[in-house]
Amino acid sequence: xxxLVWTGVSCGKHEKSAPxxxxxxxxxxxxxxxxxxxxxxxxxxxxAPLVVRRQGSDPVVEMTRGxxxxxxxxxxxxxxxxxxREAYRxxxxxxxxxxxxxxxxxxxxxxxxxxxxxxxxxxxxxxxDAYVRIVRPDEVLYGDGLESDDxxxxxxxxxxxxxxxxxx
Numbered sequence: 001x002x003x004l005v006w007t008g009v010s011c012g013k014h015e016k017s018a019p020x021x022x023x024x025x026x027x028x029x030x031x032x033x034x035x036x037x038x039x040x041x042x043x044x045x046x047x048a049p050l051v052v053r054r055q056g057s058d059p060v061v062e063m064t065r066g067x068x069x070x071x072x073x074x075x076x077x078x079x080x081x082x083x084x085r086e087a088y089r090x091x092x093x094x095x096x097x098x099x100x101x102x103x104x105x106x107x108x109x110x111x112x113x114x115x116x117x118x119x120x121x122x123x124x125x126x127x128x129d130a131y132v133r134i135v136r137p138d139e140v141l142y143g144d145g146l147e148s149d150d151x152x153x154x155x156x157x158x159x160x161x162x163x164x165x166x167x168x
Contacts, residue, residue: 061089101115117130
């Protein structure tokens with residue numbers, strides 16, 4: 001009889017499951033500041049509250065809680081700013097994709113608003129295949145898609161929907 005009681009006590013559901021092991025090849029950092037440079041010159045200063053770097057055959061750096069980036073010219077002067085809800089950087093391709101409430105502002109006061117933007121670091125180009133709105137000091141431009149230099153100084157809307165002059 002005592003054997004049955006002992007068996008009944010030992011078969012209860014009081015087992016604790018082991019915590020899941022951390023993902024291999026993943027690095028997580030909070031409140032990150034990154035500097036991208038070329039030949040000793042700062043090109044971009046990026047801030048993100050959370051960065052997850054995944055290693056593997058196609059490594060990716062994920063910034064899914066927002067980013068702020070400041071772009072610099074050859075002389076080290078600020079020439080544009082970028083903010084977005086999330087970003088994904090592919091280091092081997094030297095490509096960054098940003099999504100969600102994307103805003104790019106240049107030092108001339110032009111601002112780009114879109115939901116998706118791609119930055120080709122090596123080519124110094126940004127592009128979007130999404131709806132874009134560009135607010136300039138004297139007009140507002142609308143369209144689908146955009147190509148520009150990464151300073152957002154020389155840009156072209158791919159499918160212009162219209163423009164409106166702003167009254168001063």
